Structures are given as C-alpha cells and as structure tokens.
Amino acid sequence: MLNFSDPTVVLTWLLSAVVFLPALGALILCIVPGQSDKSIKGFSLFITVVVFLLTVYMALPAGHSASVGHFAIGTAGMQNMVNHAWIPSFDIRYFLGVDGISLPLVLLTSFLSVLAMWASWPINKNIRAYCALFLLLETGMLGVFLALDFFLFYVFWEVMLLPMYFLIGIWGGPRREYAAIKFFLFTLVGSVLLLVAMLMLYFASDVSRLSEAQRIACNLVGPRGTPHTFNLLALMEMGQMQNSPFGHALLWGQSLSWWAFLLLLIGFIIKLPAVPVHTWLPDAHVEAPTPISMILAGVLLKMGGYGVIRVCYPICPDAGYHLAWLVSGLGTLSMVYGAFAAMAQKDFKRLVAYSSVSHMGYVLLGIGAWSAIAGTNYRTDYWSMAMNGALFQMIAHGISSAGMFFLVGVVYERVHHRDLDKFGGLFARMPVYAGISMIIFFAALGLPGLCGFIGEVFVTLGAWNYSKTLCVIAASVVILTAGYILWTIQRVYLGPEYKGPHPEALTPMTRREIAIAAPLVALAIILGVFPQTLFQYTKPTVESMVVQKMADWTLRTDVRHSGSEGQSR
Amino acid sequence: MDLNTLLPRLLALAWLLPLGSFALIVFFGPRMGRAGRYAAHVATSAIIAACVLSFAALGLWLFQHPLTAGHGAHAAVAPPHLSDDWYSLGDFGSLRVTVGYYIDSLTLCMFCMVTLVASCIHVYSTGYMHGELHDVFDTFGPTEEGRMIRRRGRYCRFFQCLSLFCFSMLGLVIAGNVAMVFAFWELVGICSYLLIGFWHERKSASNAANKAFIVNRVGDFGMIVGMMAVWAGFGTFSFGDYCGSGRVLDHGQVVVKDRMMPGIFSQARPAGNVEKVRVPDGMVQLAARDEVKKVVAAAYRQHSNASEAMKSLSAEKAVRRKVGEWREQGYGYWLLVVGGLGIFCGCVGKSAQFPLHVWLPDAMEGPTPVSALIHAATMVAAGVYLVGRFYPVFTPEVLLVIACVGCVTLFMAATIALTATDIKRVLAYSTVSQLGFMMLALGLGGWLAGMFHLFTHAFFKSLLFLCSGSVIHACGTNEMPSMGGLRRKMPITAMTMLIGCLAIAGAGIPTVIGLSGFYSKDSIIAQGLSFWAANPRFGGLFFYTAVCGAGLTAFYMFRLWYMTFAGNARDGDVYYHAHESPLSMTVPLMILALMAVVVGWNIPFTKLGLEPLLRQAAPLGIAEGASGGLLLPGVHMPAEHLAHEHANAIKAELAAFGVALFGFLAATWFFGLRKLDPADVCRTFPRTYRFLVRKWMFDELYAFCFVRPVLRISGWIAAVDRKGIDWCVDGSARLTEAIARFDDAIDRVFVDRAVNLASQWTYALGIRLRKVETGSIRQYVLWLAVGLVALVVLTSLFWSNAVAGG
Secondary structure, three states: OOOOOOHHHHHHHHHHHHHHHHHHHHHHHHHOOOOOHHHHHHHHHHHHHHHHHHHHHHHOEOOOOOOOOOEOOOOOOOEEEEEEEEEHHHOEEEEEEEOOOHHHHHHHHHHHHHHHHHHOOOOOOOHHHHHHHHHHHHHHHHHHHHEOEHHHHHHHHHHHHHHHHHHHHHHOOOOHHHHHHHHHHHHHHHHHHHHHHHHHHHHHOOHHHOOHHHHHHOOOOOOOOOOOOOEHHHHHHHHOOOOOOOOOEEEOOEEHHHHHHHHHHHHHHHHOOOOOOOOHHHHHHHHOOHHHHHHHHHHHHHHHHHHHHHHHHHHOHHHHHHOHHHHHHHHHHHHHHHHHHHHOOOEHHHHHHHHHHHHHHHHHHHHHOOOOHHHOOOOOHHHHHHHHHHHHHHHHHHHHHHHHHHHHHHHHHHHOOOEHHHOOOHHHHOHHHHHHHHHHHHHHHOOOOOHHHHHHHHHHHHHOOOOHHHHHHHHHHHHHHHHHHHHHHHHHOOOOOOOOOOHHHOOOOOHHHHHHHHHHHHHHHHHHHOOHHHHHHHHHHHHHHHHHHHHHHHHHHHHHHHHHHHHHO | OOHHHHHHHHHHHHHHHHHHHHHHHHHHHHHOOHHHOOHHHHHHHHHHHHHHHHHHHHHHHHHHOOOOOOOOOOOOOOOOOEEEEEEEEEEEOOEEEEEEEEEOHHHHHHHHHHHHHHHHHHHHHHHHHHHHHOOEEEOOOOOOOOOOEEEOOOHHHHHHHHHHHHHHHHHHHHEOEHHHHHHHHHHHHHHHHHHHOOOOOOHHHHHHHHHHHHHHHHHHHHHHHHHHHHHHHHOOOEOOOEEEEEEEEEOOEEEEEEEEEOOHHHHHOOOOOOOOOOOOHHHHHHHOHHHHHHHHHHHHHHOOOOOHHHHHHHHHHHHHHHHHHHHHOOOOHHHHHHHHHHHHHHHHHHOOOOOOOOHHHHHHHOOHHHHHHHHHHOHHHHHHHHHHHOHHHOOHHHHHHHHHHHHHHHHHHHHHHHHOOEHHHHHHHHHHHHHHHHHHHHHOOOHHHHHHHHHHHHHHHHHHHHHHHHHHHHHOOOEHHHOOOOOOOOHHHHHHHHHHHHHHHOOEEOOOEEOHHHHHHHHHHHHHHHHHHHOOOOHHHHHHHHHHHHHHHHHHHHHHHHHHHOOOOOOHHHHHHOOOOOHHHHHHHHHHHHHHHHOOOEOOOOOOEHHHHHHHOOOOOOOOOEEOOOOOOOOEEOOHHHHOOHHHHHHHHHHHHHHHHHHHHHHHHHHHOOOOOHHHHHHHOHHHHHHHHOHHHHHHHHHHHHHHHHHHHHHHHHHHHHHHHHHHHHHHHHHHHHHHHHHHHHHHHHHHHHHHHHHHHHHHHHHHHHOOOOOOHHHHHHHHHHHHHHHHHHHHHHHHHHHHHO
C-alpha cells in the first residue's frame, strides 16, 4: 500500500511526521506505563531531536538530485505541498506546505523545542504529563506554521493553546493559576475573532471566480461540493483579484475584507503581542517555568507575526493598504511602550518579557510599512527590505529572547529569586555564565555582529519611505533599549558582590547549561555576521509572493485612484 | 599579484589579525602561561604585525600613487581610491547592504596611526597592567559594608578587549559604506564600554561605562535617522561607485543587468559639477512625492496597452526627465540637510562634542592605556574621521552647524580643564577641546587642517595620557594637588610629558619650524581667519574662540606639568613611593614623544609627509570652498588654499604663537614660579569657579531633563499596565464572574426552587401513597376490583362518546 517511490507519499509522510511525531510521542508516554523520570525525559528529547533533524532535512537545498522534500532555495512559491481530503462536505483539507516565510519558523520551532526540552531537566514534578503536554504543544506549533488550509490552521492554533495553559498552570510559579487563565482568556478572545473572520471569508469565497490555471496553482483539486474554500492560497488569489469577492460592503461602509482584516489583526496581535493587548505576556512569562518561557517567547509570539504576514495582508490587501498606519503605528507604540515598561521592572523575567514586547514591535512596523509606499517611486525594494527585516527580526528575537529566558532560568534555578536589586557580582562568581549572558543581551540590544542588529536596522531603513515620523520614533528606541539592558547588566553581573540570598548556590554553569546556551550564542553570531544564510530562504518568497503581487495590486489601485482624480478635475 | 588586489588584502589581514588574537585569547587566554601572562604577547605581536602590514601597504600605495604637489587643490576628479565589496549582508533588488572597503591615502594614514599608537600602548600595557597578573585587593570598589574585596586578576581579559577594540577600530577605518561604519562604530562603542567598566567592581566605573554607551546611543539615534535619509535618498550606502544591478531596456525587453552604480560621493558630486553638493535623484523624488504620483499616473494612462513592466519603466523614465526641474525648485534639499545633520549627530556622540561631551571625562574610570588609546587617539577621533569621510555630502548649512558645535565645545572644555585637579580629567577635557578644534576646522571648510590635527593630536595626546599613566602608576593617585616635584623621581616621564605639552600648545618658531601641534593648530586658526574674511559679519567669533582656546590650552597643559613635576613635593608619602616606570612603559613614551615632534614634518628633501599624504585624499569639490546653501545662502566657507596665502597665514601664526606664549607665561607665573596664588583668583570669582568645577552643570541638567523624566515615564507606563490595562482585564473577568454568580443565583432561586418544589411534591405524594401499601392481599384484590370497575365505566363512557361523535 505504501509506495515510497511515489514522491507524494514520501512527502505526506515527511510532513506528517514533522507535525505528528511529537503527538505520537505524547501518546506513547501516556499509554506506556512505568518508566523512570530520566527515561521519559530522554525519550521526549529524542523525539524533539528527530523532529529537528527532519526539519533540517526539509531545509537542505534541493540540488539536481531527485531527493524529495528538500527545499528549493530561490523558488518563491509553496513547495512540498501535501493535499488530502479531510472533511469533504465543507472542502476542509489536510493541506500542508512550506515556503520561504514558514520554513525558517519551522526550523526555529523544532530547534528551540530541542533546547527547551533539554532545559527541562531540572523539572521533576509530574514528568510524564509535562513531557506529553510539551510534545503536544510542539505538534500544535509546527502545524500552525505548515498548515495551508485555514481550518487546519485554526485547529492547530487551538491545539497549541491547551497544553500551554496546563504547562503554565501546573508547573508555573506562585501565581500560576492567574497567569494561566489570563493567557488562556486573551488567546481565546483572539481565537474567536480568528474563527469569525475565517467563516466570513469562507462563506464569501467563490472558487468559480478563479481561472483554471489559478486553481491548479492553488492546488484546488478534486470534485467540489461547495463553491467555498478554506484553501489559503485560493483565498489569497481571490483577495488580490480586481473585483475581489471580499470587496463588497459589509458594515458601516467598510468592506468585508476590511472587517476580516481587522478581526484577524486583533487576533494575531494578541499573540504577537502588541500594546494594548500585551499584558498577558509578562504574567505568563513570570509564572511559566524556564523552558516554557523559552518556547513562549521564542515560538509562540512568532505565530502572531506569521499570521499577519501569511493571512492578513495577502487575503485582504485592500484593508492592509488602508490600515497600514494602524499596523505600523501599533508596532511603534509597542516598541516605545515596551521599552519604557521594561525599564521600570524589578523582576528579571518581567523585564525580559517587556523587552519582547518592544522587540516584536519592530516586526509589526516592518510588516506595516510594507503596504503603503507605492505612491512614491514604484520601487518594491524598500518594502522587500522591511518585510525581510521583519522576518529576520522574528528569528533573531526567537534566538535572543529564548536565550535570555534560559539565562534568567539558570540563575533562578540556583538562588530562587529574580529581584534585580538583589543580584550583582555574578561576573566574578560565574564568569562563563556572565560572558554568555553579555553576548545574548547585546544581541537583544542590537549590537552589530549579532542577530538583533540586522532585523532592527533593516526594518527601520526599509520603513523610512513609508513614514519618517514613525521611523524617527522607532530609531529613538535604541536609546531606551541600551538604557534598560545596560542597567540590567550592571545590576546583575557587575558590582563587587552578590547581594541576594543563597550566595553559596552560585555555582558555575553546568555542561548541560553551556551546551544549551552555546548553540544560541553561535546562531546569534552567525546570523549577525552572515544574515544571507536566512535571507536566501525568505527573500524570493517575500519578493514574489508578497511584494511583487502586492506591488502590482497597489499600483493598479493607485493608478485607478489618481486616474479618476485626474478625470474629475 | 596586481597591486589593486594586493593592497586591500594586506589591509584586510592587518584588520583581521587583532580579531584572531581576540578569538585566541577568548578561548585559550587563561591557559596562556601563569594567569594568562602570554595573552599580552599574542595581542601585542598581532598588533605589531598589523602595524608592519599597514606601513607596507602605505609604501605600496605611494609607489602606485606618488604624491604630486598640487593634488587636490584644483582637481575635479575624485582622489585616487580603491573600493569594492567583500560580501553582501542582504540585497533586495537594487539595494544592497554590504561589507566592503574604501581605501585612499586617508584610510592608509589612519591604519598606520592606529596600529602604531596601538602597538605602543600594547607594549606599555604589559607594564602598566602588571598588577592584574595576581589576585587584586580592590581598594576602590568596596562592598556596601565597606569591606575590601579580593578578586582574580584580569590580565588576559584586558588584552582580549584591547584586541577586539583594534579590530573594530580598523574595521571602522577600512569600511566602504556607511552601514559598515555604523556597525563598527557600535563595536568600538561596546569595547569602550567593556574597558571603561574594566574595574566593574567599582560603582563609578560601571556607571561611567553605562553613561558612555547610552550617551553615544543618543548620538547613534541621530545617526540612524541620517542613515535612513541617506539610504532612502541615495539608494546605497557605498562611498565609492559599486557594481550593482539595475533594470534596463534591452531590445524591447526589461532585463536586470549588472552595471556600475554611482556611490554616495559620485551622486553628491557628479562629474562636471563637483563644486556644489547635488541633491540625489532619490531624495528629490521622495520629497516630490505628489508630483511623482501625477507623472506616473499620466505615463500609465498613456501606455495603457503595454505590459506591466514596460509601463513601470516608461513611468520611471518620465519621472527621471522631471527630476532636474524638481531639483531646481529645491525639492529634497532639506532631506540632504537631515541626512548630513544625522550623520554628524553620531559624530557628536562619538567625538564627545557639545552637548554629548559628558561621557568622556567619566570614561577616565578605565585603565589609563585605554584612555590613551580609545578615549584620546583613536575612537573619539572616529567622529572627526567620519565627518572628514562624509565631507562631500555635507551642505553649507551642515558645515556651519559643525563649526558652531566645534566652537562651543572647544571653549567650554578648555575652561573646565582650567579647574580640574584629576590629572586624567584635565587631559580628558583637553581631548574634548582639541576635538572641538578639529570640528571647527572641518566646519569652516578646512578639511585638511581638521584631519591634520586629528593625526598630530593622536600622537601627542596618547603620549600625554601614557605619561599621566606612568605618573599614576608611580603615585597611586590621580589628584595633582598631592603630586609635585616628580621630575626628580621620574625624569623620562617628565621630559616626554614636557614634549607632549609643547606639542599640544603648538610650540614652534613662526614661519620656521615647530612641533607637530604647531602646524596643525596654526592651519586651523588660519582657516578661521580666512573664514572671517569671507564672512565679515560673524566670522570673527570663530576666529577669536579658536585663538582663545589655543591660549587656554597652553595654560592648562603647563599648569598640569608644573603641578605634577615642578616645585617641591606636596605629599611626602606619595613622593617617597614614586619611582620611574619600567622600560616597557618608558620606551613607548619615547617613541610617541618622537612622533609628537616629527609627525608634522615632511621627510627632508622630499615632498613626503603627513600633510601631502592627506592632501591627496582631499575629497571632491572642496577646492573652491562651499557656499550657496539653499537655507543659508549668505554663508561662505572659503577654499582651503586661501588660508595658506602669505598674509593670512602669517597673521594667524603670530596670533597663535602670541596666545600660546601668553598661556605658557601665565601658567609659569601661577604654577611654575608661584608668584601668584591661583586660590586667590578662585576666591575673587567664586561663582565662576564653582560653575567651572561643576563642569558647567551639565550632569545636573541632564539628570533633571532626561534621566529622571525617563525613569518617571517608565514608572507611569508600568503603572498603566498594572492599574490600567490589567484593571480592565481583571475587571472584565470579575464582571464575568459577577454575571456568573447572578446567573447562579437565578438558577438557585427560580429554576432550582421550581425543580425542588416539583420533587418535593412528588415526594410528599409518595409518602402519602405509601399508606396504601399495606401488604394485605385482600385489600389489593379489593383495589383491583375497584380499579377494574372504574376502567370499564370510563371506557364505556368514552366509547359511547366516540361512537356518538363518529
């Protein structure tokens, strides 16, 4: 039955393995009784490593050899698509695929999962449940990044929610119930908005509007019982059409696509998170155990940005064009607000959490700046730069924030407090730890040669054409960032002596801890010095699928507008 | 190998050697000999090798581009240079951010200067940092209870940072584009941060390190804004022309082709029009956004049948045709001004110019060799270097701002230096003041004068710092009032420092010969005078400030020397323990002293020297000076050669010589011969004195205006999160909970009660019916019979009714 010489079958198994292997692992953990804690952890780590290797396999450049599943660098569109029927009556399909936007995030997810799993070694409460939930979470995250069917996307989005709730609520700190419920409710609100927008788009979609060639390109296959579709690619095509099926007026003079965009945007920026819907983040981080914080900051926040890029803009370009000020404005607001809030924190983890808010603002600014500059030179290069910068910033932040949370965890593990005023002198006591911390913190600060710099600078440089004011505000954040990060370093690592409790527990980093931090440091340096390693994946996709198509769209709209103005005059 | 490929490779090797040394020391430092003793050898040999390579490269360059007497003065071609990209950080269509190089004689001079000074300082540091080889009792960094702490020595960490710094600094110099300059700009900043905070146990040191970095970041903020303007306007960061890709029409097809693209310099000073800065096309288009829209829409309507690519290409063409016209109307000029001012902002931070000068004096918390290398000779001069590099892009308005900033800085810092008693702080303020001189010269149109002073200053200021380090090493204190008479104990230091003082004061015989500072300072003052002649209404201000600054320089430098070395010992204890430093420290002093004397001279009987070398790199379009800014049309920066005309030069030289002599004599009168007590002067002008001692109150002002408000705002914002947003979130949760309770109450009061009532009734009925269940057969049979009869009666009744109805 299984014919492995058929590439479709191999692909199906490969992508399904990436997504469902962790879930399978979780299942095995649940039904196989009586292992030691150590073997449970080892097994889970093994699963995450296997998944990571599979994703690395997916990311290897496809050469001339016919090996299936490699990534064709330089190709813009979706690759390695897998499309099977799931619920035919609503045309809901098991539709997966990767392109230059999702692949780096898939890699980041599987990579951070390995590190976070390994960082879970000190956890010893109810290991079996912890590992099972962790693995289930990984399935949800990978599924979100790989799904190309909107319904499937939504399902994975929800799948990831519940394990996170329990991981915070059971293994968290003293206020874990509050934090878990807050996280859950915030995310649920987002999910509901997502659901509403999804159904709006579904019922407005009309496959018959697409040409035969477009249908093939979108992988719309098989006999159809309904004109509607959840196929994300098809929805994008429809959204970018001249007379989009989403273009009709819905409410208060705004079109359906405008409302869908707004609902989706709110849903996604809750996850990102952007001010003012960010307050779940500090609480969730403070209470979550270290590995979960790593996943939360490193991967979960990226889903918001990914959603905006993958869903919001391509499907509702019209609204994106008119609401660009909102998106980039929220981004800039988050940057400034997060940086100020970070400066006032006394809790180490809370500070890092707010710095995440600030840094993810760059992503929003980069994405937002994307849509509206067409009025000037009709050059898409600056858009492309800002967009690529935003994607880079997501990955860079994934590395630096996961690193920062891990490092906070290392010292919390030893002295069991996070009060910034009660540290100091760690440089003398834990020199390796302090050195690694400095590199990771400088990466977050945006020091050239480390990953944070590229994302921030590319975003601001690219966005200048869109709005000079926002860019100037964004640039001013570098001062605040330097302020709170250097102040933190001073309070924690410098100074004559450690001022808090348990000074005797401040032992140097263990080998395991160094081994977890070292890849993050190495990646921060590699991406900072050779950002092309990442751009070669993202650029073709961003340039063609997003920018080129969107540029054409904006140009058409713009010329139409100014044409009608000219005639009316 | 071709010289054009060999030269960049030589310099690249010189650049990367310190990086290699850094990496080696990071991984193996502590294992290099006892306490990392050999880390110093690794770092020192790397930098000396880099120095040799740099000089070799300079030799090759001179072989290829011999100096010609008049080059740069009237040339309309770009100065000879090599530029190319090594690799790309990211390219998006026609935009590309790269790592590359731009090499001209200025680059080479900087390479030689940086590596030479750094070599001296590395050697010096092996002696100076000797104490870090053992465990250290830090007397300056006690714990909160006042306990001394004992810590490990950090000998190899010092050299590790020093190597990283040399790498970053050389990268900054060789950088071929603005982005790369910025990247290394930040890296030198972080090295400076690490080295200022080298003794981070001391609160003052870590505070100073933070201050340095954050104040620099304020400048960088401006620089980022400038970079954004440049990036959007020029479409490139490259200084020189570069090989890029562009869309061209080929046989009716739009294709992307590689071709030479103009760099920033060529765009700002296009061939045939080098005298005036030209606003690049991109900036014009950006500023004329609405006009562009109209033109494009028209072009699209006109070519409505063509393909999309053709349409956009023809629209581009239509726009390009109109650009010249828009430029004439002044579109985009202000963007160029913003770009220039932004870049200069970065330089203000790095070169510690007013109003961002406050970090440099505090940076003296670092070890003295660091102060000499980073905070005197190289990094702080990077700002001046960048102004010099970016010179062709500055409009006259920007130049005037530069001159004003330099002017204020040089005067303010010189006055503060008069009252400082910490030997290193005097030198720090002196550095700020000298950097102000350079900025002033550059701003007034004296490119060569400013750059020349950069080099001479690098040598004599690093010499002065190392001498002060030698003194501090011997005395264990920075305070000059407890020194005195040290010339007898440390003659070499005293002599070399005297040479340094003479050099910085600009000692020499007018029109004949002098120490290095004599030449550079004179040409700055000459430029000021010539600027005055060109702008009679306000130009005198700059000239008088420069002259006054020169006098103050001579005064505070000799004050320092007299207080330290002359007279009798003021603190017997300090004097008793003082000793001449070891050879590893005095040899670099002697080398630098030699350089401080001769660096301004040409090699006898040749035209070879620093000044002709720099002149070769003089940027395009400065030959005729700068004038005709759109915003300030009245300002005219005179051409540099005018300053060297005899009448002007002699006047300037005499003025400079006169004030320097006056300053020297005054210092001698006060501190050397002690004819007058300086304390009397302080008592006569107590307010001025206090104002100067408190450094013009800048720290207090900034704490009041910036630091505290930022902290307060951050507190507010954190409170908004907790009390505002979270209050709403928690409130809505509580509201939901309240609704749920209400719901629950309704359930309990109405629904549940109804259900319960029903059940109670049923129950009661059951209880009653229980009595029926007696267990007696007879009674049951009776009930059965009754029931049967009742059933029959009922059925018959219904039946008949049904029949009747039917």
